[in-house]
Amino acid sequence: MNTLTNARSKPSFGTPELLFMLSVGVLVIVVAVPMLLIFFNAFWVDGHFNIADVVKVLQRKETYQALLNSLILSGGVTVTGTLVGTFFAWLVTRTDLPFKKTMKLLFLVPFMLPAFIGALAWKMLLSPRAGYINRLFMDVFGFDNPIFDIYSYAGIILVETMYLFPFVFIQVSGALERMDPTLEESARISGADLFTITRKITIPLVLPSILSGALLIMLYSMAHFGTVAVLGVETGIYNIPVLIYEKIHQSAGSFDSIRTATVLATVLVITAALILWLQNRVLSKGKYQIIAGKSFRPTELKLRGLRIPMLIVCIVYIGLTIVLPTATIFLVGGLKTYGLPFDLENMTWANYNHILFEWDLTRDSIWNSITLGLASALITMFAGVIISYVIVKMKVRGKGILEFLGMLPFSVPGSVIALGVILAWSGKFGINLYNTVWIILVAYIARYMAFSLKANSAALEQVHDSLVEAARASGASMAQALRDVVVPLVRPGMVAAFFLIFLPALRELTVSVLLYGPTTRTIGVAIYTLNEDGETVYSAALAGIALIIIVLGEVLIKRLVTSKNGA
Amino acid sequence: MASIEIKGISKRYAGRTILSDLSLELRDGECFTLLGPSGCGKTVLLRLIAGFEAPDSGRILIGGDVVADADSGEMLPPDKRSLGMVFQDYAVWPHMTVFDNVAYPLKLAGIDALELKARTMRTIELVGLTHLDQRLPSQLSGGQQQRVALARALVSEPQLLLLDEPLNNLDANLREEMRFEIKALQQKTGVTILYVTHDQEIALGIADRIAVMDEHGNLRQIGTPEEIYEYPRDDFVFRFLGIANFLPLRREGDTLRVGQSSEVWTGMQPDKEGNMLTAGFRPSDVVLSRDGAGLPGTIRRASFLGAQFDYLIEIAGTLIRAALPSHVCIAHGLLFSEGDSCRVTLATVQWFEGQIVAAEKV
DSSP: HHHHHHHSOEEEEEHHHHHHHHHHHHIIIIIIIIHHHHHHHHEEETEEEHHHHHHHHSSSSHHHHHHHHHHHHHHHHHHHHHHHHHHHHHHHBOOOOTTTHHHHHHHHGGSSSSSHHHHHHHHHHHHHTHHHHHIIIISSSSSSOOOOOOSSSHHHHHHHHHHHHHHHHHHHHHHHHOOHHHHHHHHHTOOOOOHIIIIIIIIIHHHHHHHHHHHHOOOOHTOOOOHHHHHHHTOOOOHHHHOOOOOOOTTOHHHHHHHHHHHHHHHHHHHHHHHHHHHHHHHTTTTTTTBBBBBOOOOOOOOOOGGGHHHHHHHHIIIIIIIIIHHHHHHHHHHTTOOOOGGGGOOOHHHHIIIIIIIIHHHHHHHHHHHHHHHHHHHHHHHHHHHHHHHHHHHTHHHHHHHHHHHHHHHHHHHHHHHHHHHHHBTTTBBBOTSSHHHHHHHHHHHHHHHHHHHHHHHHHHOOOHHHHHHTTOOOOOHIIIIIIIHHHHHHHHHHHHHHHHHHHOOOOOHHHOOOTTTTOOHHHHHHHHOOOTTTHHOOOHHHHHHHHHHHHHHHHHHHHHHHHHO | OOEEEEEEEEETTTEEEEEEEEEEEETOOOOEEEETTEEEEEEEEHHHTTSSSOSSSEEEEEEEEEEEETTTTTTTTGGOOEEEEEEEBOOOTTTHHHHHHHHHHHTTTOHHHHHHHHHHHHHHHTOOTOOTTOGGGGGSSSSHHHHHHHHHTTTTTTTEEEETTTTTTTHHHHHHHHHHHHHHHHHOOOOOEEEESSHHHHHHHHEEEEEOOOTSSSSEEEEEEHHHSOOOOOOOHHHHTTTOOEEEEEETTTEETTTTTTOOOSSOSSSSSEEEEEEEEEEGGEEEESSSSSSSEEEEEEEOSSEEEEEEEEEETTEEEEEEEEEHHHHHHHOOOOOEEEEEEEEEHHHHHHHHOSEEEH
16 A cells, blocks of 8 residues: 555656646637637626526527527438438448449538538529529429429428438448348248348348437538528528527627527537437447448349339439539539520639639638638647547546547537637637637637547557557657657548548638638638628639539548558 | 566556565576466566566666666666567557568667668578568568567567567467577577466476466466476466366375275375375376276266377366376277276375365366
8 A cells, every 4th residue: 555655646747747738728728618608608697697598598589490490400301311311321232223332422422512502502593583493494384483492491401401311321321231131131031021121120220320320410400500591591591500690790799699699509519419419329229249340242132123213313313412503503603694594605714713813802712711721630630649649548547538628529519619719719818819810720620629539549549559669668769659650650540630620621611600700701601601792603603613622632532541541 | 688686576556456575586698487377467577677667666677777666766768778579469560561670679779771781681580581571561470470579679689588478379380480489599699588478388398497476466486497397386386387186185094085085095105294185296197007006086088189098087076187198098908988997096296285176177
C-alpha cells in the first residue's frame, strides 16, 4: 500500500498531461463553451433559472409551427427515404438486375450533391408558375394548373428524399451483402417459401440496418436548412433551422430573438440526442453475429419478366434525381435571362465568365470556401490526430471527457453550432469575430472535429503499441518513434480526415448562412443569397461551378484512397 | 555484454500486485529463461527491464549501471538502455521494407551509409532472409517476420536481448529451427539473452539457466535446465515442466501405504519425513509388467500414439499416466487392453511432503 501511495504522490506532469490539458482546452473553447452558452441563454433569464419562459417561447405560434413542420417534414422524409433506400438496396444486392454494380455506384452519387443545389434545380423545374416542367405542361399541353407545386410539404419531402435516401441504401445493401445466405437456404430446406423467408428471416435480420439508416435520415432532415429555406420561403413553410436563421438574421441580435433561437436550438439538440440514442440502441441490439464482416454470394431472386422494367425504373430514378437537376443547373446557369427557353440562341458563357472572373461577390465566395475548407481541414486534421492520440494511446485519467467533447458536435445540428459560436465570439469574452471570416472558421472546426477524430482514432487503433515500443527499444526517442513509425502509419487516416472535412466544408450552407458578413460569403451562402435576390442564372452558374469542384474533389479522394490501399 | 541485477522489484497495476519484492540476477552472456504460466507477470518483468514500465519499488541494474530506481525516481528511457527486443507479435513496422526495418536501429545510431548497408545485409543473412530485403512485411510469412524482428533486435549488437515469447505463433518445425538459431546466435555473439516463455520445452531446450515463476509472480526455483527438471524444488515446478503423476502415500509405523488402501508401497524409500507424502513421477518413469513385483494397477484407457503407448492406470483409487516406447511394449508383450491388470514400478520418484492433488485431469 505504501509503495502505491508513494508512486501516486510523485508529481507527474509530463508530456501526456500537457497534451491532455491542451486537447481539453481546445475542445472546451471550441465545443463546450458555445454549447453551454446556448443552454445558458435558453434557461437563464435576468439572473435566474426560468423554465416557464421557455415554455412560453415554445407556445408561440411560430415556434410551435416550426416544431410541427420539422416533425412533418423529417417524418415524411424518413418514411419515403427508407422505403426508396430499402427497395433499391434489395434490388442491387438480391436480384439479377442488369448492371447491378454500376447501379449501386450511381445510387451513391446523390450523397455528393448538396441537397440545397438540388432544391434549387427542382425549384427551376417545378415551381408553380415559372418551373420549366410546369410551364411545359401548361403552355404546350394546355394544362390549366401546374402539374406539381414544389413549394409544398410534399415537394420538400420529395426533394429531401432524393438526396437523403443513400443513408438507408448504404446500411441496408451492406447488411444484405454480409448476410450469410445459408440462413435463408436452411429456411428454404425446412420448407419455407420465398415470401415466408423474406418475412421471417431476411427482414428481421436487416431490420436494425433499416432502422439505423432511417434514424440517420431523420437526424439529418431535422437539422437540414437548405431545402426548406429554398422551397418553403414562398409558401411560408419553415422548420427549426430556418426559424433560427430568420431569428438571427432578420432581427439583428435583439435579446428576444436570440432567446427564441436558443430555445429552438435546445429543442433541436435534445431531439438529435434522442435520435442518436435510439440509433445506438438499435445498432447494439441488432449486432447479430450472423451478419459477419465476410462477404458471401447471396442468393439472387430471378426477376424474369421484371428484369428490364426494373432496370428502367432505376434508370428513370437516377435520371430524375441526378441527371435532370444537374443538367438544369448548368443549363440555367448558361441562360441569358431566367425564364427563357433552352434554345441555343439564349445560351451564353457570359454568366460563368462573370461569376468566375468579374464579380467580386462570387469570386470572393469561391475563394472564401476554398480557404476556409483548407484551413479548417488542416487545423482539424492536426488537432484531431493529437487529440485522438491522447484518447487512443495515452494513459491519462479523464480522457472520457475528451471523447465526449470531441464527438459532441457529431450530434449537434449545424445551426446550433453556428448559434453557439455567435454567442461565444461576439464580444462576450472580449473577442468579437462577428462578421469576420474567423467566426466561420471556428464554427467549421467545431463542426468537423468529430469527423477528424473518427478517422484518426480508427487509424491509430491500427498502430499497435508494440510498434512504438519496438522503435524505442531500437534506440528511438519518443519523438523519433512518432516521426518514423506513428505518423507514417496514421497518414492515410489523416488524409482521409482532411478530405472528409474539406469536401463538406466546400459546400457548407447551414453554418455559414448564420455567420456570413458582407465580404465573407461562402459558395453555399452566395448561391443561396443570389437565389433569394432573384439572380437565378448567376445562382445556377455558381452552383454549377460548385458541382464541378465537388465532383473533382470526390474523384481525387477516391484516387488517393485507392492508391494508398493498393500499396 | 551485460549482466542484469534486479533488486527487490515490486509492480502494481490498478491496485493488483503483479510482482512483489522480486530479486534476480542474470550473468553476463548467458541465456536465461523466465518460465511461468500466462498472466504470471513475466512480461511485466521484461518490460520493467526494457524500461517501458517503472518499478513501484526496487532497483534494476544493467551491466552494473542503475537503469531504474524507485526510490530516487531514476529512470533511463528504453532507447538509452542499448538493448534488443523481440515482441510477442513481432512488431515489424508494416510500412518499411525488411531492409529498412533491420537498418532502423543503425540509422538512429548514426552509422554511416556504407557500414549501415553492410551490417544490415550481414544480419539479414544471419537470420536467413537473404534476397528478401526489399519485401514489405505483408509479403512475408509469420516465421519470416519473426526473423526480421530478431534481425532488428540483433543488428546493433546490443548488450542484452529481450525475447517475449517470440516463437509462440510459429508452427512446430519452425519453432524448433528458430530455437536452435537463437541459441547458435547467442553462442556466436555472446549476447545476454532474457527469454520469457510459458513453454517448458523451449525453455529447457534453449536456456543456460531457468527461473520458474508461479501465477502470483513469485520465483519458485532458479537453476540449470537439468537441475530444474530432475530436482524440482516443489510440486509447482514439477508440474510445470511436464505431465506430472502424483501418488499419495501415508505412513503407518514403518510401512508406507498407498492412498486410502492397504496396499503397501514397495518402491524406493522416501527422502522426506512426515506421515503424509506424495510420490511424483513422469509418465516415462513408469515401468510396467504383466505380473511380478510392483504395485497392482488396472488399465483404464490404452491409446497408441505411434512412437509410444499411452496408458491410463488406476492404482488404489488414483489415476496415473504411463508412456512406454512402442518397441518395448511389443518386445515384452505389454500390449494392454482396457480392464487388464498390471504391475507398476517406478524408475525415479520425486518426493513431496503432504498430500498433493493433481490439478489437471489426467
